Amino acid sequence: MVDGVAPLDKLQFLTQLKSVDLTEQAQKAILAGGKAGRQESHKQALTELCLSFEDHFLEAVTTAFDLFPAQVKKIRYKKDRVRIFKAHGIDYMAIDGADTAQVLAQIAQAIHYDDAIVTNDLHNIFPFWKEGFPMVQFDNAYKILSEDITIHYQMVLDQLIATVK
Template identity: 65%
Template structure:
């Protein structure tokens, strides 16, 4: 399989697969917790597949590719290959999803300064609410962003 074919195959990945499985297994009482887990699953799927695609497209080793998980490094690595990552539609969505995941894991799902007013129902210092709405908003945007990033990587090898 050529590099371009591998990147095209990665573009077809459904980032929501694990997240949707988590949601299907839950009952109504666990609904918000399930959406919280789905957001973590979605972020993990995006990060893992993005790193895999970047490793392939840019010929990076695992150590170099790991840096792509951080916004500044991601922008720098893409810039080295003449791609303006920040200009790709949805780059901010990826950052917001990352902040949400960090807050869920490290801050007991309290709205951090970076996430204040990201959604009308979120205020800094208060618990995150409406994980279902948050997931529904982000899931479509992150899948679109991922596809656009892959389009850029595929175009490099065309």
């Protein structure tokens, strides 16, 4: 037994997380918006996708690394995420899609706090986004990011499972 949770239980839980569909709530938001609200529903879907990723990511990392509440709070930030992963022998930035997670978080934040205006950090992330202008083509951004974040999530789980074994 390691840190109060048997490695087998951790492994089983992490393996179960691999079957999670990060896009489930996002897809519901898209369907609820219908054709008339296509862009607005995709904007909501990006926020839902970010929340789903972060929630499941936190569950996985907390389980694998036995994080304390203060560490769980910090792992939402890129530099702390990199540091905590490094402390467990994983180069987080080498995991495919690490930048996607950061971009998705910045987009969700811009939607929530900045009226979906393209910030300096998001300038030219997509060819159709320019700093200071409203975000456009949420459907295209969602399509790209939903695929990329799913790949990233699966690869993170693979790394976490490898550390628990």
